[in-house]
Amino acid sequence: MAAPLALTDAEDPSFAELLALRPHLSLHAMDGLVMEGVPLARIAREVGTPAWVYSAGALRRRARALKSALADAGLTASVHFAMKCNDNLAVLKVLAAEGLGADVVSGGELRIARAAGIPGPAIVFSGVGKTEAEIRLALAEDIFQINAESAEEIAMISAIASAMGRTARVALRVNPDVDARTHAKITTGKSENKFGVHFDEAPAIYARMAALPGIAPVGIATHIGSQITAGMAAYRAAYARLAEMVQALRAAGLPVERVDCGGGLGIPYRDEPAPSPEALAGAIKATLGPLGLPVMLEPGRWIAGPAGVLLxxxxxxxxxxxxxxxVVDAAMNDLVRPAMYEAWHGIVPLSAARAAAPLSPAEVVGPVCETGDTFARGRLLPDLSPGDVVAFLDAGAYGAVMSSTYNARPLAPEVLVDGTRHAVVRARQTHEELLHGQRVPEWLAT
Known part of the structure; x- marks a missing residue:
């Protein structure tokens, strides 16, 4: 397995090199760091820090690039944004307008997708632990597909759908036992992972599923991991195994309407090589294209990650x-990836003068009472004064959604930038809201 990105590196990319890879960000002599047409310092003054900021333009550009790559490869494909990486309503609205559906992993995400205007028939429900209530909700919303991950779950779906007088469209998630060479905590396609059914058991389970009432088997699905940057070899291996399985299912007279290819395409947080959507489309075409079936993708990080920053x-x-x-006012409760995954995020001062000043190594840390509340070690940064603002790059995925209120720190606000316009799309949590729902029992109140 590839080693995780370290918090420190002796050859960090420069501020200019980081921004060159992120066209929605630019450094102006007077306005400092600007997202699209809005100075980020203005947002920091208006809403305070810490704060998440997303670029609508970057979201649109990346969604279109992925769809174009699939179309140019001659694939009939639908794209379902993986909401687990970012579930903000405004972000979902932007992507829905680009024709993306949603990949959800909970009843809560399903409800948010519907609130964002994404229709049921554009929603896929994944995940290993769907409850009876969540399955009923999925059926009531007539979603496009439920990805079943075990024989036991298939039995649950059949019983619930039959009782409701519904027919559930179900794909079987297959674990191809392929190492995606990503961080151990986000790999999902190896035999020891909890996801999907074992490859060798899948044909028999699919056949039993096809015979159950209340279920329409529609195909097979897979997902081999997240933040995959080690080329296309793992994708090709996984998809080649799926192609073999589809051929075997067809030979057995079983219906297969489509293949769900999952997501996981990585991004260059630092300056590491990362595969392109064109490369992914080529891998799909080479392995699954001869089947003549529609395919589905469930990207999240690749679309939303570079579109966001944390101020x-x-x-x-x-x-x-x-x-x-x-010491900054953001902490591991805001952006947990460095503490959880040893992840590297670019850190850029908002001030153009600071960005041009001499650099020296620094430990960038938050105020939470944990040694793990460290964002970077030995990072080359200018001398910084209290009140200076920095931007943590590539924070649009697995950022705000993984926030907590640890140390009684209210959740940070979220802001959407669209050209020269910007708006708060989730208000900062207040301390009163932090206490909402807590109750002191009567015997203690006296």
Missing amino acids: ASVVLQKRGASHRFV
């Missing part, structure tokens, strides 16, 4: 015995 203000610089610590 944070410097609280103070602390000179330790051997390190310079830059």
Whole structure:
């Protein structure tokens, strides 16, 4: 397995190199770091920090690039945005207008997708632990497809659908036992992972599913991991195995209408090579194209990751015995990826003057009482003063959705930028809202 990205590296890309790969961001002499047509310093002044900011233009551009790659490869494909990476209503509205559906993994996400105007027939429900209530909701909303991950779940779906007088469109998620060479915590296609059914058992389970009442078997699905950057070999291996299975199911007289290819396409958080949507489309065409079936994709990070930043203000610089610590007001409760995955995020000052100043190594940390509340080690940054604002790049995926209120820190607001316009699309949580729902029992109240 490839080693995870480290928090530190002696050859960090420069600020200019980071921004060159992110066309929705630019550094202006007077306005500093700008997203599309809006200075990020203006947003920081208006809403405070920490704050999440998303580029509608980047979301549109990346959604269109993926759809174009699939079309240019001659594939009949539908794209369903993986909401687990970002479930903001405004973000979903932007992507729905680009013709994307949704991939959901909970009843809550399904309800948000519908609230964003995504129709039921454009929604796929994935996940290993769907409850009876969630299955009933999916059937009531007439969603496009339920990806079943076990024989036991298939039995649940059949019983619930039959009782409701409905027919559930179900794809069987197959675990192809392919190593995607990504972080151990986000790989999903190996035999020891909890997802899907074992490849060798899948044909028999599919045949039993086809015989059950209340179920219309529509195909097979897979998902081999997240943040895949090690080329197309893992995708090709997984999809080739799916193609073999489709041929075997057809030979047995079983119906197969489509193949769900999952998601996982990685992005360059730093400057590491990352595969393109054209490469993914080519891998799908080479392996699954001869089947003549429609395919589905469920990207999340590739679309939303680069479109977002997390703004944070410097609280103070602390000179330790051997390190310079830059303490910011964002913390691991806001952006947990560095603490959880040892993930690397670019950090860029909003001030053009700061970005041009001499650099020296710094430890970038948050205020939470955990040593793990560290965003970067040995990162080359200018001298920073209290009140200076920095942007953590590529925070549009697995950022706000993974936030918590640890240390009683209210959730940060979310802002959408669209050209020269911007709006708060989720307000900052108040301390009163943080306490909402808590109750003191009567015997303690006195």
